[in-house]
Amino acid sequence: MVGMVKLRHSHLIIDRVNAAQDRVIALRLRRNRRVLSVARDNLRRWAARDGRKLRPAFVEWRQILERLSAREIADFLVSDTPMARRLCQSSPFAGVLTQAERGAIRQKHETTRT
Secondary structure, three states: OHHHHHHHHHHHHHHHHHHHHHHHHHHHHHHOOOHHHHHHHHHHHHHHHHOOOOOHHHHHHHHHHHHOOHHHHHHHHHOOOHHHHHHHHHOOOOOOOOHHHHHHHHHHHHHOOO
16 A cells, blocks of 8 residues: 555656646747747657657647647646646657756655645
């Protein structure tokens, strides 16, 4: 039972860290639309790596990036919908935050007990 509590706790921390990172990315996206180019470049690179069969999550992200405005994408990143939670696990915004920024966010949420 202790292992299950620990596992749930670690997933809770991961979810909190991911949500905090998405909030920072959304804020940057609202201030600077060039953040979208990072996501589009990542998707292009990942699609080339995957070859002919693109992962479904990447197809969904491509549609989001093509159809929504930067503001709508930022809103999506911070939303708590099942689709947003699922897709944020394969976010194309990798590289928007520095390693130091990611570490600071992770440290804050790993030491916070709420």
